[in-house]
Amino acid sequence: xxxxxxxxxxxxxxxxxxxxxxxxxxxxxxxxxxxxxxxxxxxxxxxxxxxxxxxxxxxxxxxxxxxxxxxxxxxxxxxxxxxxxxxxxxxxxxxxxxxxxxxxxxxxxxxxxxxxxxxxxxxxxxxxxxxxxxxxxxxxxxxxxxxxxxxxxxxxxxxxxxxxxxxxxxxxxxxxxxxxxxxxxxxxxxxxxxxxxxxxxxxxxxxxxxxxxxxxxxxxxxxxxxxxxxxxxxxxxxxxxxxxxxxxxxxxxxxxxxxxxxxxxxxxxxxxxxxxxxxxxxxxxxxxxxxxxxxxxxxxxxxxxxxxxxxxxxxxxxxxxxxxxxxxxxxxxxxxxxxxxxxxxxxxxxxxxxxxxxxxxxxxxxxxxxxxxxxxxxxxxxxxxxxxxxxxxxxxxxxxxxxxxxxxxxxxxxxxxxxxxxxxxxxxxxxxxxxxxxxxxxxxxxxxxxxxxxxxxxxxxxxxxxxxxxxxxxxxxxxxxxxxxxx
Amino acid sequence: xxxxxxxxxxxxxxxxxxxxxxxxxxxxxxxxxxxxxxxxxxxxxxxxxxxxxxxxxxxxxxxxxxxxxxxxxxxxxxxxxxxxxxxxxxxxxxxxxxxxxxxxxxxxxxxxxxxxxxxxxxxxxxxxxxxxxxxxxxxxxxxxxxxxxxxxxxxxxxxxxxxxxxxxxxxxxxxxxxxxxxxxxxxxxxxxxxxxxxxxxxxxxxxxxxxxxxxxxxxxxxxxxxxxxxxxxxxxxxxxxxxxxxxxxxxxxxxxxxxxxxxxxxxxxxxxxxxxxxxxxxxxxxxxxxxxxxxxxxxxxxxxxxxxxxxxxxxxxxxxxxxxxxxxxxxxxxxxxxxxxxxxxxxxxxxxxxxxxxxxxxxxxxxxxxxxxxxxxxxxxxxxxxxxxxxxxxxxxxxxxxxxxxxxxxxxxxxxxxxxxxxxxxxxxxxxxxxxxxxxxxxxxxxxxxxxxxxxxxxxxxxxxxxxxxxxxxxxxxxxxxxxxxxxxxxxxxxxxxx
Numbered sequence: 001x002x003x004x005x006x007x008x009x010x011x012x013x014x015x016x017x018x019x020x021x022x023x024x025x026x027x028x029x030x031x032x033x034x035x036x037x038x039x040x041x042x043x044x045x046x047x048x049x050x051x052x053x054x055x056x057x058x059x060x061x062x063x064x065x066x067x068x069x070x071x072x073x074x075x076x077x078x079x080x081x082x083x084x085x086x087x088x089x090x091x092x093x094x095x096x097x098x099x100x101x102x103x104x105x106x107x108x109x110x111x112x113x114x115x116x117x118x119x120x121x122x123x124x125x126x127x128x129x130x131x132x133x134x135x136x137x138x139x140x141x142x143x144x145x146x147x148x149x150x151x152x153x154x155x156x157x158x159x160x161x162x163x164x165x166x167x168x169x170x171x172x173x174x175x176x177x178x179x180x181x182x183x184x185x186x187x188x189x190x191x192x193x194x195x196x197x198x199x200x201x202x203x204x205x206x207x208x209x210x211x212x213x214x215x216x217x218x219x220x221x222x223x224x225x226x227x228x229x230x231x232x233x234x235x236x237x238x239x240x241x242x243x244x245x246x247x248x249x250x251x252x253x254x255x256x257x258x259x260x261x262x263x264x265x266x267x268x269x270x271x272x273x274x275x276x277x278x279x280x281x282x283x284x285x286x287x288x289x290x291x292x293x294x295x296x297x298x299x300x301x302x303x304x305x306x307x308x309x310x311x312x313x314x315x316x317x318x319x320x321x322x323x324x325x326x327x328x329x330x331x332x333x334x335x336x337x338x339x340x341x342x343x344x345x346x347x348x349x350x351x352x353x354x355x356x357x358x359x360x361x362x363x364x365x366x367x368x369x370x371x372x373x374x375x376x377x378x379x380x381x382x383x384x385x386x387x388x389x390x391x392x393x394x395x396x397x398x399x400x401x402x403x404x405x406x407x408x409x410x411x412x413x414x415x416x417x418x419x420x421x422x423x424x425x426x427x428x429x430x431x432x433x434x435x436x437x438x439x440x441x442x443x444x445x446x447x448x449x450x451x452x453x454x455x456x457x458x459x460x461x462x463x464x465x466x467x468x469x470x471x472x473x474x475x476x477x478x479x480x481x482x483x484x485x486x487x
Numbered sequence: 488x489x490x491x492x493x494x495x496x497x498x499x500x501x502x503x504x505x506x507x508x509x510x511x512x513x514x515x516x517x518x519x520x521x522x523x524x525x526x527x528x529x530x531x532x533x534x535x536x537x538x539x540x541x542x543x544x545x546x547x548x549x550x551x552x553x554x555x556x557x558x559x560x561x562x563x564x565x566x567x568x569x570x571x572x573x574x575x576x577x578x579x580x581x582x583x584x585x586x587x588x589x590x591x592x593x594x595x596x597x598x599x600x601x602x603x604x605x606x607x608x609x610x611x612x613x614x615x616x617x618x619x620x621x622x623x624x625x626x627x628x629x630x631x632x633x634x635x636x637x638x639x640x641x642x643x644x645x646x647x648x649x650x651x652x653x654x655x656x657x658x659x660x661x662x663x664x665x666x667x668x669x670x671x672x673x674x675x676x677x678x679x680x681x682x683x684x685x686x687x688x689x690x691x692x693x694x695x696x697x698x699x700x701x702x703x704x705x706x707x708x709x710x711x712x713x714x715x716x717x718x719x720x721x722x723x724x725x726x727x728x729x730x731x732x733x734x735x736x737x738x739x740x741x742x743x744x745x746x747x748x749x750x751x752x753x754x755x756x757x758x759x760x761x762x763x764x765x766x767x768x769x770x771x772x773x774x775x776x777x778x779x780x781x782x783x784x785x786x787x788x789x790x791x792x793x794x795x796x797x798x799x800x801x802x803x804x805x806x807x808x809x810x811x812x813x814x815x816x817x818x819x820x821x822x823x824x825x826x827x828x829x830x831x832x833x834x835x836x837x838x839x840x841x842x843x844x845x846x847x848x849x850x851x852x853x854x855x856x857x858x859x860x861x862x863x864x865x866x867x868x869x870x871x872x873x874x875x876x877x878x879x880x881x882x883x884x885x886x887x888x889x890x891x892x893x894x895x896x897x898x899x900x901x902x903x904x905x906x907x908x909x910x911x912x913x914x915x916x917x918x919x920x921x922x923x924x925x926x927x928x929x930x931x932x933x934x935x936x937x938x939x940x941x942x943x944x945x946x947x948x949x950x951x952x953x954x955x956x957x958x959x960x961x962x963x964x965x966x967x968x969x970x971x972x973x974x975x976x977x978x979x980x981x982x983x984x985x986x
Binding site for chain 2: 001002005006007008009010011013014015017043044045046047182183185186189242310394449450452454455456457459460463464469471472473474475476
């Protein structure tokens with residue numbers, strides 16, 4: 001089931017909230033959430049639900065084994081078994097065909113593709129399970145002795161299929177004791193609706209621009225068109241993914257859970273390191289906490305661990321060379337920034353730093369975009385064409401206000417007309433990319449109570465308006481998958 | 488005290504907010520679940536309710552289709568789409584994605600696959616049965632396919648319009664109508680000759696006043712017309728006993744696009760193509776010059792404003808010219824019974840995304856019913872299975888308003904044989920057509936003893952065989968200019984039929 005789906009938004013979710021609020025005791029509420037979560041997952045992947053349940057059960061038992069065998073070999077063995085199982089499952093389901101394809105290309109083999117369908121959300125829930133197991137091993141969290149509670153943590157539908165990667169430690173206590181306050185409800189609903197609007201109104205519209213200038217007419221896009229296309233795509237990915245995270249955090253809040261933030265206005269960053277402290281925070285912190293400090297590279301660990309993290313970050317996003325290149329690309333800039341040092345970086349003027357990091361980020365999204373490359377060669381070819389267009393080496397001109405024939409379908413288009421149509425979405429998106437709304441919210445917080453009460457009501461009416469606009473747009477468009485569903 | 492009061496005020500605001508939000512979700516829950524579901528859309532093919540099977544459940548297709556069905560059939564879906572269109576129109580000018588001379592396809596909108604958007608076809612074979620208010624249409628076993636690449640085909644290009652096994656012997660139900668004698672004048676805003684109209688460009692379609700016009704580029708470089716001409720000439724060579732005629736039917740752009748600032752320079756393209764074709768035919772194929780005949784009547788309603796087809800009136804004038812050139816008898820329009828069905832919003836309503844200039848200005852759908860008596864036999868595309876009707880007009884459902892053009896011979900799904908009971912001159916006419924030709928059906932019963940109508944894109948029988956087997960004396964190729972001048976696929980169909 002998809003968050004941006006009429007059935008989910010106006011049937012599944014209201015029913016779940018209705019049942020949930022109807023019952024007061026946590027054990028019933030947990031049962032309601034568990035049933036709805038399993039239905040949510042089974043709706044999209046009925047058979048893969050077995051895989052989810054199996055993973056939950058195996059890791060539940062292994063965590064118990066870790067806990068009950070502390071001080072002896074079985075403890076470590078249980079951890080290793082769990083890691084092998086989880087990484088193995090992820091590897092089999094996500095990377096088998098990728099490995100096969102590359103072996104075939106490299107050695108001229110003809111191993112048939114297994115054509116394994118990636119189970120929904122496996123990258124997210126596997127990482128959640130691993131975080132739980134490792135935290136139990138490190139004694140950061142107590143072992144969960146009730147399987148249904150662990151299953152609830154793993155399968156909790158707000159964050160099940162596209163994150164954020166919620167640590168067990170974040171919600172361990174709230175699984176047992178929690179209540180939904182009035183503020184939780186107002187802020188939860190608001191957050192959820194804002195997330196939906198980010199996806200349906202902004203991301204879906206931006207995708208039209210991005211697809212047009214980066215794919216449909218990529219061969220002949222002018223410099224301006226390519227920049228508009230890639231900026232649109234960068235914002236699309238941001239709104240799509242952060243919109244989902246907002247919805248997840250908002251729904252969690254309605255059910256009394258307080259998930260950590262997953263995005264913190266990433267385009268506000270001054271350095272690439274800071275960008276990754278603001279973008280997909282739950283993934284970055286997972287790698288930082290569980291991979292970066294593993295003592296597997298000895299003294300060389302700093303450099304090698306760093307590149308391992310960025311290789312893995314790229315690979316996690318998908319079984320494609322462009323994602324690996326994307327991860328390593330950021331790894332290089334972070335490595336260089338670390339070598340330069342924070343003190344030196346601080347001395348560089350802000351303007352220079354912002355131009356530098358936006359350029360790196362935008363080109364990074366170019367790498368991220370071309371994910372349909374059958375070989376490394378075709379990836380470099382597409383990137384070459386993209387960079388040529390971006391920096392004006394492809395001879396397509398700076399900007400085309402006149403009609404020109406273009407693209408694989410020999411259409412004629414005029415870029416200025418296209419820009420005119422979507423200028424509004426660009427302006428709104430740029431505003432929402434930066435913390436304007438947070439600024440307003442903070443200002444209101446400092447006002448007196450009547451102003452806050454008025455703002456609360458205005459905010460509610462705005463949310464209802466946005467919800468209705470989203471509904472109209474959802475009825476009018478047939479397909480609204482979230483980008484991060486595929487990860 | 489004040490602090491406490493303020494705090495209470497904030498709490499009340501929050502309680503009120505929560506109630507409003509919960510109430511909104513409750514309302515939308517009731518709206519989506521308990522209000523009647525939309526069963527027919529005038530704009531899209533609705534996802535049907537999925538058939539249950541364990542395999543479909545296991546692979547997720549059942550639930551996926553259930554979700555799609557639920558979204559598709561929400562109460563008031565079409566009206567919601569209109570709201571969306573109005574919402575979209577707030578945000579600046581529409582995109583122009585059009586092709587220029589010599590390119591194959593018109594790109595509508597920003598699709599990456601033009602074939603997806605080029606279909607003027609709103610309705611799939613699954614739900615076409617619900618378009619007709621007639622439950623007794625047969626289900627021919629080999630329904631024709633849909634050509635998605637040809638804007639010349641419309642909803643009438645869809646496959647079998649059928650949901651019943653038995654042929655009908657019942658008299659047909661004519662479109663509800665109020666008789667009228669004279670053709671009405673086109674509204675002034677539609678004549679658009681002054682160049683002062685509020686012109687808007689919308690997805691490759693020009694909207695002038697309340698008229699939507701497809702941009703027509705034609706074939707000025709003669710890339711396709713020679714192929715089309717060769718096909719007809721070769722057919723004429725193979726069938727010397729048959730007189731072959733060609734009627735290139737202009738699209739509305741021929742007469743109405745001159746008012747466009749952007750595309751006014753293309754207004755003469757149809758005339759140029761007509762002349763080119765005449766030259767290419769030489770003496771082998773008789774050109775029916777309807778361009779000038781229609782031009783004389785361009786201030787009448789000869790083309791729909793909200794649909795890409797011509798009207799029954801336009802088709803009448805074309806047939807008049809045809810009969811005149813052949814020296815055959817032809818009845819005055821006043822001898823026909825005029826039926827008017829108000830509220831028509833054709834294909835352009837959808838393709839301009841319910842643009843207010845179009846959507847808020849529906850027009851009359853007019854048919855002229857001949858007083859001449861005749862027998863109509865409807866065949867499948869192999870010309871084997873058949874059923875009889877007393878009328879060549881079909882009653883299209885009120886709810887399928889964009890599909891009313893199916894009124895003429897039920898669209899392209901059938902091959903039709905009309906046997907006139909008022910003409911016995913021994914002339915037998917075969918009309919090979921696209922959807923434009925459907926509107927010609929009522930007017931030639933006084934001129935020919937038998938009239939056969941087949942769709943070039945659907946018909947499966949070789950035309951050389953067909954004309955000899957049925958004693959055809961005249962063959963009229965009647966298709967819109969786009970089909971002959973711009974559509975490779977249509978020319979392919981014609982070539983296949985005559986080879």
